[in-house]
Amino acid sequence: MGIRFDSVTVAYDGNVVLDSLDLTVGPGEVMALLGPSGSGKTTALRAVAGFVRPASGRVLLGGRDVTDLPPYRRGIGMVVQQYALFPHLRVDDNVAFGLKARRSPKVSRSGIRQRVAEALEMTGMAAYARRHPRELSGGQQQRVAIARALAIRPDVLLLDEPLSALDAQLRSGMLAELARLHRELPDVSMLYVTHDQVEALTLADRIAVMDKARLQACGTPRELYRAPANEFTASFVGNANLLPVTVGAGGVGFAGTELKVDTADAVAGARATLCVRPHLVGLGEGPNRLAGVVREIQWRGATHRLYVEVDGHAVMADVRELKDPPRHGDPVSLHFAPDDAVLLPAGMSHG
Numbered sequence: 001m002g003i004r005f006d007s008v009t010v011a012y013d014g015n016v017v018l019d020s021l022d023l024t025v026g027p028g029e030v031m032a033l034l035g036p037s038g039s040g041k042t043t044a045l046r047a048v049a050g051f052v053r054p055a056s057g058r059v060l061l062g063g064r065d066v067t068d069l070p071p072y073r074r075g076i077g078m079v080v081q082q083y084a085l086f087p088h089l090r091v092d093d094n095v096a097f098g099l100k101a102r103r104s105p106k107v108s109r110s111g112i113r114q115r116v117a118e119a120l121e122m123t124g125m126a127a128y129a130r131r132h133p134r135e136l137s138g139g140q141q142q143r144v145a146i147a148r149a150l151a152i153r154p155d156v157l158l159l160d161e162p163l164s165a166l167d168a169q170l171r172s173g174m175l176a177e178l179a180r181l182h183r184e185l186p187d188v189s190m191l192y193v194t195h196d197q198v199e200a201l202t203l204a205d206r207i208a209v210m211d212k213a214r215l216q217a218c219g220t221p222r223e224l225y226r227a228p229a230n231e232f233t234a235s236f237v238g239n240a241n242l243l244p245v246t247v248g249a250g251g252v253g254f255a256g257t258e259l260k261v262d263t264a265d266a267v268a269g270a271r272a273t274l275c276v277r278p279h280l281v282g283l284g285e286g287p288n289r290l291a292g293v294v295r296e297i298q299w300r301g302a303t304h305r306l307y308v309e310v311d312g313h314a315v316m317a318d319v320r321e322l323k324d325p326p327r328h329g330d331p332v333s334l335h336f337a338p339d340d341a342v343l344l345p346a347g348m349s350h351g
Helices: 041-049 090-103 111-123 138-151 168-184 197-203 223-228 231-236
Strands: 003-012 015-025 030-034 056-061 076-078 156-160 189-192 204-212 214-219 243-248 250-253 257-261 269-278 290-301 303-310 313-320 331-335 341-344
Touching: 003 041, 015 041, 015 214, 015 269, 030 041, 030 197, 041 056, 041 076, 041 156, 041 189, 041 204, 076 138, 090 111, 090 138, 090 168, 111 138, 138 168, 138 189, 168 197, 168 313, 189 197, 197 223, 204 231, 214 257, 231 269, 243 313, 243 341, 250 269, 290 313, 303 331
Parallel strands: 030 189, 030 204, 076 156, 156 189
Antiparallel strands: 003 015, 003 056, 204 214, 243 250, 243 269, 250 257, 269 341, 290 303, 290 331, 303 313
């Protein structure tokens, strides 16, 4: 069952928090809603769940208009960031709660026990069925919350920043578990709200980038990373060098240097933004050379990140760990291949 936002607008006291969202999540697809706080991503998820009523537009599930249906009639499973487990109930009773609370369809007692067992097995929590939430770690509590959402066998699973309360190691493990669940539940559509680009890039089939209540871009992680639609998408999906340039014939001008890049869709003489990912910027001589001065260097284990000032602009370069890295104030040369740069639409603002 897919999800469709048909020009959905949500407003509180006249303040638009989701502006004319048009977006389709295919059956079995994982769609990440990625954006900063206040971008409208959680509001979009709550509109699907039935917790907020759109001021205009429609929400459809499997082609059925559910805009006016209460949450319990939508057949949706939901996982939130704070787990929302009942502390006085054991794990198995927490997982069974959604099944017992649903008014339709009716599930027998034996059916409930079977579904609870299946959900706990799927999330690796079968051995903890008799424990209370206080006896579990944060990661285990989140697994129980996911099991509870899966027990109702939803067609749509909504996840609202489900890993934000976990530490980095637990988050990585849970990401792997969610990816495994996606493989085991190929017919379940997932809408995954996050402000963490790594989560979105790791888990999602497609990413919808949100900012200021509006959809900025939508595509596969690879599409958004390699060919972002605008500056915001480039900076929010991965790190990016965003350089103000002037379009010329067969290239662009930056800091008094002519750089060879694809300008097929650009207008000569126009201002634009050149996007180059830091890992595609090399140290030393090469095509599209930029001369600058090292302002900061960070050791990151397998790589060094260089922050190089080029004519007043900061350029990042992620290079393999250097045995003898340059120091602050040293002059260096950077370079990048013409095919590794993307020219963003002209007329963008520059920081």
